[in-house]
Amino acid sequence: MNYAIITGTSKGLGAAAAQQFISEGMQIISVARTENNDLKQSAADAGSGYSHYSCDLAAAEQVLSVFSQIAETVFKDAEMVYVINNAGVIEPIEVTGDLDVPLIQTNVHVNLTAPILISNLFLQRAKETDSKVVIANVTSGAAERPIHGWSVYCSTKAAVNMFTMTAGLELEQNGSKSRVIAFSPGIMDTDMQATIRSSSEEAFAELQTFRKFKESGSLRSPEVVAGALVKLILADTLENGKIYKVNDLL
Template identity: 75%
Template structure:
């Protein structure tokens, strides 16, 4: 049995990837604070397994409890497990010196700490089995350059890239059959883009540029980007620790 465990599967890239994986006959486990009921319908029509777990990824306790339960359940009959750490937050969009401490803490927890804990737990549990784990950590081009007003987002995405590269190195050294990669999806037409466009020029100097992306139709659909990610995961010989960019895949 093949499973896909997807965080942030209620909307955007996560929901699009979940739908496409269900169509491939892969059972999907959705993790989000709110369930996307359309996924349940898609799964029923495809005759594919589906379940949803409510989880606040900003809570370390919830992450540990929920993912311990998920891994204990699916490792019993899994042959391969795909993990897509997709959930992320952009806030705070603000310059250093004006940052909201609670938003900083939540950003670090959701974008960095939660994916690390999830990877660690699943890889640890899978060691005792022959199950192949394939992990994709969703990153951003912001990991590779400073962007005005995005100091925390840039930092957490840069950190998840380095974690991915290091964990990939370790899996190779251990001669594991599991893989871990990062996936940079580019600019998509999602709720995160709407949040970015609602910020101020004082907090985010590139505001006009991002508004123009929407107005000019430059934003890719989540379905297009998800197609590239799913094709990568299902059809490629993945390189451990590599950061894959959607522009190189489409």
């Protein structure tokens, strides 16, 4: 049995990736605070196995509880397990000194802590059951350069990259058959982009540039990006710890 476990499936890249996996005949496990009913129906129409787990990724205890349940299910009969740590938040968009403390905490928990906890748990279970897991951590170009107003987002995504590279190095040195990579999806036409465009120039100096991305039609659809991601991880030629960029894949 092949499973695809995807966080942030309620919309955007997560929903589009799940749709791609359905077309590949995968067993889909959706993880988000709210269920995507269109995704559920698509799986039913295709005759694909589907289950949804509600989870607040900002709550570490909830992440461990939910993903322990998922692991208990999938590792009973899994041949391949794909984990897409896709869920992410951009807020707070604000200059340092004016950052909202609860938003800082949520950003760190969702963007960084949750992917680490999930990766750690699934690699542990894969080792115990002699299974193969492929983990893709969704990152951002913001991990590679400072962006005015995005200090927390840049920092968490940079940390995701370093975690991915380090975990990949460890898997290689241990001779594991599992893989961990990061995937940078570029700029997409999603709700996150809408949130960015609704900020102020005082909080985000590149506001007009991002508004022009939308106006000029420069934003890729989540479906196009999801197609590149799914094709990448199903090709079975992944380099452990590598950060793959969508611009190099399309």
